[in-house]
Amino acid sequence: MSETLENFRTEIADWIAANLPPELQGVAQSEETICWGGRNWQFTSGAQRDWLSRCHARGLTCPRWPTEYGGGGLSRAEEKILREEMDRSGAPSPLQSFGIWMLGPALLKFGTDEQKAAHLPDITAGKIRWCQGYSEPGAGSDLANVQTRAEDMGDHWLVNGSKIWTSYADKADKIFALVRTDREAPKHLGISFMLIDMEAPGVTTKPIRLISGASPFCETFFDNVKVPKEGTIVGEMNRGWDVAKYLLTHEREMIGGGGGGLLAGSTLADLMGTLDPVAAADPFIQTQAMELEVDAMAFALTMERYKDMAEAGQGVGHASAMLKYYGTELNKRRHEIVMSARGTNSLDWEDGAAATWLRTKANSIEGGTSEVMLDIIAKRVLELPSK
Amino acid sequence: MEKLLDTEDEVMLRDAARGFLEENAPLSAFRANRDAVRSYDPALWSEMAQMGWAGVLLPEEAGGADMGHRAAGILSEEMGKTLVASPFIASAVIAATALRDAGSDHLADIAAGQALYALAIDESAKFSPKHSALQARGEGNAFRLSGRKCFVADGASANRILVLARTSGSAGETQGLTLFNLDADRAGLNREAANSIDARDFATLDFDNVEATGDDVIGDVDNGLAAITPALQAGQAALAAELTGLSSGIAAITLGYLKERKQFGRTIGSFQALQHRAAHLFSEIEVTASAIANAGRVLDAGGSSDLAVSLAKARATQTAKLAVMEGVQMHGGIGMTDEYDAGFFMKRARVGAEWLGDYGYHAAIIAAHRGL
Numbered sequence: 001m002s003e004t005l006e007n008f009r010t011e012i013a014d015w016i017a018a019n020l021p022p023e024l025q026g027v028a029q030s031e032e033t034i035c036w037g038g039r040n041w042q043f044t045s046g047a048q049r050d051w052l053s054r055c056h057a058r059g060l061t062c063p064r065w066p067t068e069y070g071g072g073g074l075s076r077a078e079e080k081i082l083r084e085e086m087d088r089s090g091a092p093s094p095l096q097s098f099g100i101w102m103l104g105p106a107l108l109k110f111g112t113d114e115q116k117a118a119h120l121p122d123i124t125a126g127k128i129r130w131c132q133g134y135s136e137p138g139a140g141s142d143l144a145n146v147q148t149r150a151e152d153m154g155d156h157w158l159v160n161g162s163k164i165w166t167s168y169a170d171k172a173d174k175i176f177a178l179v180r181t182d183r184e185a186p187k188h189l190g191i192s193f194m195l196i197d198m199e200a201p202g203v204t205t206k207p208i209r210l211i212s213g214a215s216p217f218c219e220t221f222f223d224n225v226k227v228p229k230e231g232t233i234v235g236e237m238n239r240g241w242d243v244a245k246y247l248l249t250h251e252r253e254m255i256g257g258g259g260g261g262l263l264a265g266s267t268l269a270d271l272m273g274t275l276d277p278v279a280a281a282d283p284f285i286q287t288q289a290m291e292l293e294v295d296a297m298a299f300a301l302t303m304e305r306y307k308d309m310a311e312a313g314q315g316v317g318h319a320s321a322m323l324k325y326y327g328t329e330l331n332k333r334r335h336e337i338v339m340s341a342r343g344t345n346s347l348d349w350e351d352g353a354a355a356t357w358l359r360t361k362a363n364s365i366e367g368g369t370s371e372v373m374l375d376i377i378a379k380r381v382l383e384l385p386s387k
Numbered sequence: 388m389e390k391l392l393d394t395e396d397e398v399m400l401r402d403a404a405r406g407f408l409e410e411n412a413p414l415s416a417f418r419a420n421r422d423a424v425r426s427y428d429p430a431l432w433s434e435m436a437q438m439g440w441a442g443v444l445l446p447e448e449a450g451g452a453d454m455g456h457r458a459a460g461i462l463s464e465e466m467g468k469t470l471v472a473s474p475f476i477a478s479a480v481i482a483a484t485a486l487r488d489a490g491s492d493h494l495a496d497i498a499a500g501q502a503l504y505a506l507a508i509d510e511s512a513k514f515s516p517k518h519s520a521l522q523a524r525g526e527g528n529a530f531r532l533s534g535r536k537c538f539v540a541d542g543a544s545a546n547r548i549l550v551l552a553r554t555s556g557s558a559g560e561t562q563g564l565t566l567f568n569l570d571a572d573r574a575g576l577n578r579e580a581a582n583s584i585d586a587r588d589f590a591t592l593d594f595d596n597v598e599a600t601g602d603d604v605i606g607d608v609d610n611g612l613a614a615i616t617p618a619l620q621a622g623q624a625a626l627a628a629e630l631t632g633l634s635s636g637i638a639a640i641t642l643g644y645l646k647e648r649k650q651f652g653r654t655i656g657s658f659q660a661l662q663h664r665a666a667h668l669f670s671e672i673e674v675t676a677s678a679i680a681n682a683g684r685v686l687d688a689g690g691s692s693d694l695a696v697s698l699a700k701a702r703a704t705q706t707a708k709l710a711v712m713e714g715v716q717m718h719g720g721i722g723m724t725d726e727y728d729a730g731f732f733m734k735r736a737r738v739g740a741e742w743l744g745d746y747g748y749h750a751a752i753i754a755a756h757r758g759l
Binding site: 267268269286289290291293294295297298299301302304305308309311312314319322325326371373374375377378379381382383384385386387 | 645653657659661665667669673677681751
């Protein structure tokens with residue numbers, strides 16, 4: 001480790017010690033404690049507000065983004081140190097959002113200078129909360145089958161259609177959506193990546209209840225929504241698919257990343273809790289638990305290895321589909337075992353295990369199904385023929 | 388912790404090993420050995436020794452290359468790809484580690500590739516060193532060994548033997564075992580080679596009052612399990628690496644076949660049913676490769692390594708089983724013929740699954756670590 005990096009570590013550790021409000025230290029990240037930001041965000045405490053504004057002032061909400069947009073301008077190695085020091089000191093993430101994970105990276109790669117200046121500072125400051133509008137009720141895995149259309153009305157776009165699985169659309173300020181801007185072109189070529197304000201007249205949302213209960217997912221409807229022409233299309237007109245594909249890779253790595261047993265710090269034993277003596281002596285449950293743990297540990301090491309490869313500049317490319325496939329299938333298996341081990345105790349909603357178990361069933365559907373991931377591996381990594 | 392990537396030196400070692408083995412030990416060489424009923428090729432082993440492979444874990448003073456366990460794993464993995472049979476794991480990894488740790492003066496012979504070790508550990512159908520019951524009765528400063536060892540790796544071809552014998556206590560107890568290092572032509576020792584499914588060497592060894600002295604003891608009397616355990620772990624990691632190389636080897640052959648073979652007017656690799664199976668196999672091999680890299684890293688760091696090693700061996704065993712089954716199935720009928728190579732991979736994978744502890748043995752170690 002170079003001297004500069006070690007200095008950075010000391011510097012950042014000191015900064016965290018001086019700025020982290022004590023009441024946030026060691027608080028577990030959950031739906032209740034996450035800070036999403038946005039126009040209507042209600043801070044859960046003064047400490048949450050202070051932590052966000054201090055981190056933002058230091059460029060730590062988006063550590064690797066350029067400083068001119070409120071980022072930290074850190075290198076990959078520095079970001080890793082920052083993460084390690086944040087973890088070590090029990091500091092929560094100051095801000096999470098689809099703006100940070102998805103729109104930001106898209107704008108940094110495909111946006112104009114004006115678009116970057118217009119949107120990135122609001123993302124880093126947590127002022128605007130974004131949601132994502134890709135999927136449509138009729139499209140499913142065939143994501144490019146976009147039917148929501150934007151008609152060129154001269155001085156504005158007129159958008160009509162609907163999106164589904166738009167997480168937190170009912171709480172978001174703006175949406176980045178795939179819309180069809182050319183109905184004659186082949187399906188991948190007539191799509192544009194459009195930025196739409198959720199407060200525009202004609203935009204409505206409806207929450208979706210899942211088999212696991214309430215969810216952040218919504219349906220989002222566009223009924224004669226007027227969208228300004230200036231700066232609302234990211235990347236080239238009709239080439240929105242390129243932007244979307246780029247972002248899907250990001251999303252896959254994120255979802256797959258949740259699958260490793262070691263990463264979340266919760267072992268299978270933790271998840272199962274104290275077992276009833278009959279369950280604890282059940283050889284079949286034991287066997288399944290052992291097998292799961294073997295695979296989960298090896299998968300966690302694979303996440304680490306792929307991260308090492310990325311840091312060494314050895315791009316993993318389409319093989320990231322493997323992480324998504326394996327991690328999500330593993331997570332489904334894990335929660336099947338937890339349910340089985342907890343037996344009838346898990347059959348009451350109040351126990352909580354059932355909602356988690358049911359929710360994991362979506363892991364291998366959202367962000368590209370396992371079958372789509374296997375297609376990607378087969379065609380792009382293994383280069384198997386199409387005929 | 389070191390990164391889970393090959394270092395520059397390791398990349399060079401891997402490339403060099405691959406180049407050498409492609410040239411000198413392709414699959415056809417394995418077939419030729421099998422047909423000639425030859426468990427390994429001594430001339431090839433002597434070349435490997437000259438390149439430093441036999442001394443990969445031994446210090447330079449003993450003529451070793453001292454490259455560490457990751458390097459041993461890389462060599463083993465590359466050998467696995469073309470099913471190279473050699474004394475590497477038993478002699479260069481397991482015996483070398485046990486003797487190195489005990490400060491033995493036999494190291495130079497191992498590094499030179501001349502000392503070939505048999506591993507006389509097992510006495511039942513399942514690996515469990517602590518269940519050793521073969522008796523070593525004390526007689527002054529000498530011992531008399533009597534009993535039987537089975538599935539002794541390199542048991543017929545070796546010129547030396549590491550044998551785990553009981554000097555006190557009874558089978559199942561971790562104390563009371565003693566590790567002996569004997570030459571293979573001692574009076575009273577009878578070796579009978581098995582007709583192994585993988586065409587390699589394992590044998591049954593009968594000890595009838597075989598004499599050993601205090602000088603033959605590795606480590607301490609009654610504490611032999613401590614003397615052999617780190618060595619077995621090194622061997623388990625190397626075998627796991629071999630099995631992962633074997634998995635990649637058969638997967639590559641199968642992938643090639645999927646891209647060539649035509650049925651119903653289409654390349655069979657275009658069928659989604661086969662594509663998904665191939666993609667799943669790829670995923671399993673990738674995940675196992677991480678456990679292999681980790682085992683080498685943990686062994687090189689010193690300290691406790693049983694969790695990392697057992698993870699590598701458990702994963703490698705399962706992945707190799709999947710790879711060989713998919714390999715034969717996706718080849719169809721030709722995969723079942725002896726004329727084709729796929730069956731060789733299946734047979735070696737089965738032997739490798741049992742040797743040094745099967746999936747259940749290692750999964751139980753992991754479960755204990757993880758509070759299950």
